[in-house]
Amino acid sequence: MRLLLVEDSARLRDLVSETIHEAGWRIDALPTAGDGRIALQSVEYDLVMLDLGLPDEDGLDFLRDMRKAGLTIPILILTARSAIDERIAGLDAGADDYLTKPFNNGELLARIRALLRRAPIATMPILGFGSLTFDVAKTALTCGAKEIALTPMENSLMQLLMRNAGKVVPKRRIESVLSEFGGERTTNAIELAVSRLRKKLDGLPTDVAVETVRGVGYLLRETSS
Numbered sequence: 001m002r003l004l005l006v007e008d009s010a011r012l013r014d015l016v017s018e019t020i021h022e023a024g025w026r027i028d029a030l031p032t033a034g035d036g037r038i039a040l041q042s043v044e045y046d047l048v049m050l051d052l053g054l055p056d057e058d059g060l061d062f063l064r065d066m067r068k069a070g071l072t073i074p075i076l077i078l079t080a081r082s083a084i085d086e087r088i089a090g091l092d093a094g095a096d097d098y099l100t101k102p103f104n105n106g107e108l109l110a111r112i113r114a115l116l117r118r119a120p121i122a123t124m125p126i127l128g129f130g131s132l133t134f135d136v137a138k139t140a141l142t143c144g145a146k147e148i149a150l151t152p153m154e155n156s157l158m159q160l161l162m163r164n165a166g167k168v169v170p171k172r173r174i175e176s177v178l179s180e181f182g183g184e185r186t187t188n189a190i191e192l193a194v195s196r197l198r199k200k201l202d203g204l205p206t207d208v209a210v211e212t213v214r215g216v217g218y219l220l221r222e223t224s225s
Contacts, residue, residue, distance in 0.1 A: 001025040001139045002043065002156065002177070003112070006036040006062070007051040007078065012101075016049070016078075019105045024139055024152050031055070033062040040066070043176070045073060046136070047115060052079040052090065060093050067094035074115035078103070129165040130208040130222045134158060143204045150200070153193050161210065161220040170217040194218060 003025055007013050013029040020027040028043065030036055033054045039045075048066070052059030063075060074096045079086075082100040090098050096118075097111055116136075127134040133142045139155045141148045150158060160169060160177050174190055198210050211219045 001046050001116075001136065001159075003027045003047045003049065004036065004039055004043070004045045005029040005049045005078075006031075006033060006054065006059070007049070008032065008053065008055050009051075012051075012078075015105075016108070019108065021152070023109055024155065026152060026156055033057045033059065036062065037065075040071065047074045047076065047112060049076045049078050049112075050095070052077060052081055052086075060089060063090070063093045063095060074118070076111060076115060078108075127159070127162040127165075129162050129220060131206045132162070132208050134162050143206045146204065148200055148204065150197070151193075153189075154197050154200075157190075157193050157197060161218065165220045168213045168217050168219045172217075174217065 001024075003020055005013060005016055005020075005027055007016070007029065008031050010031070013031070017027050017029045028039055028045075030039060031054075033056050036048075036050075040048075048071075050059050050063060054062065059077070059079070063077075066075065075094065077090045077095045077098045078101060079090070079098075080101045081087075081090075087098045096115055099108065099111055127136065131143050134140070135142075136159060139150075139152075139159070141150055141155070141158055156177060157174065160174060171187065171190065175187070194210055194212075201208060201210065207223050209221060209223050211221050213219055
Protein backbone atom coordinates (compact mmCIF):
# COMPACT_ATOMS: atom_id res chain seq x y z
CA MET A 1 0.00 0.00 0.00
CA ARG A 2 1.43 3.38 -1.00
CA LEU A 3 -0.13 6.71 -0.03
CA LEU A 4 0.58 10.27 -1.09
CA LEU A 5 0.39 13.21 1.33
CA VAL A 6 0.52 16.76 -0.05
CA GLU A 7 0.92 19.07 2.96
CA ASP A 8 3.01 22.21 3.42
CA SER A 9 3.60 21.81 7.17
CA ALA A 10 6.85 19.90 7.71
CA ARG A 11 5.80 18.97 11.25
CA LEU A 12 2.48 17.52 10.12
CA ARG A 13 4.17 15.67 7.25
CA ASP A 14 6.50 14.03 9.77
CA LEU A 15 3.69 13.14 12.20
CA VAL A 16 1.41 11.68 9.52
CA SER A 17 4.30 9.81 7.91
CA GLU A 18 5.20 8.22 11.24
CA THR A 19 1.58 7.16 11.78
CA ILE A 20 1.32 5.68 8.28
CA HIS A 21 4.62 3.80 8.60
CA GLU A 22 3.54 2.33 11.94
CA ALA A 23 0.37 1.07 10.22
CA GLY A 24 2.56 -0.86 7.77
CA TRP A 25 1.95 1.34 4.74
CA ARG A 26 4.31 3.39 2.60
CA ILE A 27 3.92 7.14 2.15
CA ASP A 28 5.41 9.92 0.06
CA ALA A 29 4.98 13.23 1.91
CA LEU A 30 5.43 16.31 -0.27
CA PRO A 31 5.06 20.06 0.44
CA THR A 32 3.51 21.53 -2.74
CA ALA A 33 0.90 20.82 -5.40
CA GLY A 34 3.66 20.94 -8.01
CA ASP A 35 5.53 18.17 -6.22
CA GLY A 36 2.27 16.20 -5.95
CA ARG A 37 1.61 16.48 -9.67
CA ILE A 38 5.06 15.11 -10.48
CA ALA A 39 4.59 12.27 -8.00
CA LEU A 40 1.24 11.26 -9.50
CA GLN A 41 2.84 11.03 -12.92
CA SER A 42 5.60 8.78 -11.62
CA VAL A 43 4.00 6.50 -9.02
CA GLU A 44 0.78 4.47 -8.74
CA TYR A 45 -0.83 5.43 -5.42
CA ASP A 46 -3.69 3.81 -3.51
CA LEU A 47 -4.89 6.99 -1.77
CA VAL A 48 -4.13 10.73 -1.67
CA MET A 49 -4.26 12.92 1.44
CA LEU A 50 -4.48 16.59 0.46
CA ASP A 51 -4.14 19.87 2.34
CA LEU A 52 -6.11 22.75 0.82
CA GLY A 53 -3.82 25.58 1.96
CA LEU A 54 -0.82 24.83 -0.25
CA PRO A 55 1.87 27.46 -0.95
CA ASP A 56 1.83 27.25 -4.76
CA GLU A 57 -1.89 26.85 -5.51
CA ASP A 58 -5.22 26.25 -3.87
CA GLY A 59 -5.74 22.61 -3.00
CA LEU A 60 -9.25 22.64 -4.47
CA ASP A 61 -7.84 23.47 -7.91
CA PHE A 62 -5.34 20.62 -7.57
CA LEU A 63 -8.17 18.30 -6.50
CA ARG A 64 -10.34 19.25 -9.48
CA ASP A 65 -7.41 18.71 -11.85
CA MET A 66 -6.80 15.22 -10.43
CA ARG A 67 -10.41 14.25 -11.11
CA LYS A 68 -10.42 15.88 -14.56
CA ALA A 69 -7.32 13.82 -15.39
CA GLY A 70 -9.29 10.66 -14.62
CA LEU A 71 -7.73 9.84 -11.24
CA THR A 72 -10.24 7.59 -9.47
CA ILE A 73 -8.36 6.64 -6.29
CA PRO A 74 -9.70 7.86 -2.91
CA ILE A 75 -8.81 11.43 -1.93
CA LEU A 76 -8.96 12.53 1.72
CA ILE A 77 -8.80 16.26 2.47
CA LEU A 78 -6.80 17.24 5.58
CA THR A 79 -7.33 20.93 6.31
CA ALA A 80 -7.93 23.60 8.92
CA ARG A 81 -10.87 24.89 6.88
CA SER A 82 -13.74 23.68 9.05
CA ALA A 83 -16.69 25.77 7.85
CA ILE A 84 -19.55 23.73 6.41
CA ASP A 85 -19.39 25.53 3.05
CA GLU A 86 -15.68 24.67 2.82
CA ARG A 87 -16.46 20.99 3.43
CA ILE A 88 -19.19 21.04 0.80
CA ALA A 89 -16.82 22.69 -1.69
CA GLY A 90 -14.18 20.02 -1.08
CA LEU A 91 -16.59 17.14 -1.48
CA ASP A 92 -18.18 18.68 -4.56
CA ALA A 93 -14.72 19.15 -6.07
CA GLY A 94 -14.17 15.39 -5.92
CA ALA A 95 -12.91 14.51 -2.44
CA ASP A 96 -14.12 11.26 -0.90
CA ASP A 97 -13.79 12.40 2.71
CA TYR A 98 -12.88 15.49 4.73
CA LEU A 99 -10.94 15.60 8.01
CA THR A 100 -10.33 18.90 9.80
CA LYS A 101 -7.16 19.77 11.73
CA PRO A 102 -6.22 19.04 14.42
CA PHE A 103 -7.23 15.38 14.15
CA ASN A 104 -6.63 12.18 16.06
CA ASN A 105 -4.22 9.71 14.46
CA GLY A 106 -6.56 6.82 15.18
CA GLU A 107 -9.39 8.56 13.36
CA LEU A 108 -7.09 9.30 10.42
CA LEU A 109 -6.22 5.61 10.08
CA ALA A 110 -9.87 4.59 10.45
CA ARG A 111 -10.93 6.98 7.68
CA ILE A 112 -8.13 5.71 5.42
CA ARG A 113 -9.17 2.09 6.00
CA ALA A 114 -12.80 2.98 5.28
CA LEU A 115 -11.87 4.73 2.03
CA LEU A 116 -9.71 1.82 0.91
CA ARG A 117 -12.55 -0.63 1.59
CA ARG A 118 -14.86 1.47 -0.57
CA ALA A 119 -12.35 1.90 -3.39
CA PRO A 120 -13.32 0.44 -6.79
CA ILE A 121 -12.61 -3.28 -7.17
CA ALA A 122 -10.33 -2.55 -10.10
CA THR A 123 -8.23 -0.31 -7.85
CA MET A 124 -8.29 -2.31 -4.63
CA PRO A 125 -8.56 -5.98 -5.58
CA ILE A 126 -8.04 -9.21 -3.74
CA LEU A 127 -5.10 -10.59 -5.68
CA GLY A 128 -4.79 -14.32 -6.15
CA PHE A 129 -2.06 -16.48 -7.64
CA GLY A 130 -1.65 -20.19 -7.06
CA SER A 131 -2.31 -20.86 -3.39
CA LEU A 132 -1.59 -17.25 -2.37
CA THR A 133 -4.08 -14.46 -1.74
CA PHE A 134 -3.18 -10.80 -1.18
CA ASP A 135 -5.74 -8.39 0.25
CA VAL A 136 -4.57 -5.00 -1.03
CA ALA A 137 -6.64 -2.90 1.39
CA LYS A 138 -5.44 -4.87 4.42
CA THR A 139 -1.95 -5.51 2.98
CA ALA A 140 -2.41 -9.10 4.11
CA LEU A 141 -0.85 -12.12 2.37
CA THR A 142 -2.35 -15.54 3.08
CA CYS A 143 -1.69 -19.10 2.04
CA GLY A 144 -4.87 -21.05 2.64
CA ALA A 145 -5.99 -20.07 6.14
CA LYS A 146 -2.52 -18.97 7.26
CA GLU A 147 -1.56 -15.29 7.18
CA ILE A 148 2.07 -14.62 6.32
CA ALA A 149 3.73 -11.87 8.37
CA LEU A 150 5.58 -9.46 6.07
CA THR A 151 7.48 -6.24 6.60
CA PRO A 152 6.15 -3.12 4.81
CA MET A 153 8.83 -3.49 2.15
CA GLU A 154 8.04 -7.19 1.65
CA ASN A 155 4.34 -6.31 1.42
CA SER A 156 5.01 -3.78 -1.34
CA LEU A 157 7.24 -6.24 -3.18
CA MET A 158 4.69 -9.06 -2.95
CA GLN A 159 1.87 -6.85 -4.15
CA LEU A 160 3.93 -5.73 -7.15
CA LEU A 161 4.86 -9.32 -8.05
CA MET A 162 1.27 -10.55 -7.68
CA ARG A 163 -0.10 -7.71 -9.79
CA ASN A 164 2.31 -8.90 -12.49
CA ALA A 165 2.17 -12.64 -11.76
CA GLY A 166 3.63 -14.71 -14.58
CA LYS A 167 5.49 -11.70 -16.00
CA VAL A 168 9.03 -10.53 -15.41
CA VAL A 169 9.14 -7.36 -13.27
CA PRO A 170 12.29 -5.35 -14.10
CA LYS A 171 14.58 -4.39 -11.22
CA ARG A 172 14.20 -0.70 -12.08
CA ARG A 173 10.43 -0.99 -11.67
CA ILE A 174 10.87 -2.69 -8.30
CA GLU A 175 13.35 -0.06 -7.12
CA SER A 176 10.91 2.70 -8.13
CA VAL A 177 7.93 1.15 -6.36
CA LEU A 178 9.80 0.25 -3.17
CA SER A 179 11.57 3.58 -2.76
CA GLU A 180 10.12 6.59 -1.02
CA PHE A 181 9.46 9.29 -3.62
CA GLY A 182 12.63 11.26 -4.21
CA GLY A 183 14.71 8.66 -2.41
CA GLU A 184 16.68 5.66 -3.58
CA ARG A 185 16.52 1.93 -2.90
CA THR A 186 19.75 0.03 -3.52
CA THR A 187 19.97 -3.19 -5.51
CA ASN A 188 21.32 -4.97 -2.41
CA ALA A 189 18.25 -3.95 -0.41
CA ILE A 190 15.98 -5.30 -3.16
CA GLU A 191 17.88 -8.60 -3.27
CA LEU A 192 17.67 -8.90 0.52
CA ALA A 193 13.91 -8.31 0.46
CA VAL A 194 13.50 -10.95 -2.26
CA SER A 195 15.63 -13.42 -0.28
CA ARG A 196 13.57 -12.93 2.89
CA LEU A 197 10.32 -13.24 0.95
CA ARG A 198 11.52 -16.50 -0.60
CA LYS A 199 12.36 -17.94 2.82
CA LYS A 200 8.87 -17.16 4.09
CA LEU A 201 7.25 -18.77 1.04
CA ASP A 202 9.55 -21.81 1.29
CA GLY A 203 8.24 -22.50 4.78
CA LEU A 204 4.67 -22.85 3.52
CA PRO A 205 2.78 -25.45 1.48
CA THR A 206 2.54 -23.06 -1.45
CA ASP A 207 2.93 -23.70 -5.17
CA VAL A 208 4.36 -20.24 -5.86
CA ALA A 209 8.00 -19.18 -6.12
CA VAL A 210 9.95 -15.99 -6.81
CA GLU A 211 12.33 -16.64 -9.70
CA THR A 212 15.34 -14.51 -10.61
CA VAL A 213 15.66 -13.59 -14.29
CA ARG A 214 19.34 -12.70 -14.49
CA GLY A 215 20.07 -9.21 -15.69
CA VAL A 216 16.38 -8.33 -15.91
CA GLY A 217 14.36 -8.73 -12.71
CA TYR A 218 12.07 -11.15 -10.90
CA LEU A 219 9.17 -13.39 -11.83
CA LEU A 220 6.40 -14.81 -9.66
CA ARG A 221 5.55 -18.26 -11.04
CA GLU A 222 3.62 -21.36 -10.12
CA THR A 223 5.83 -24.35 -9.41
CA SER A 224 3.16 -26.93 -10.28
CA SER A 225 -0.01 -27.01 -12.32
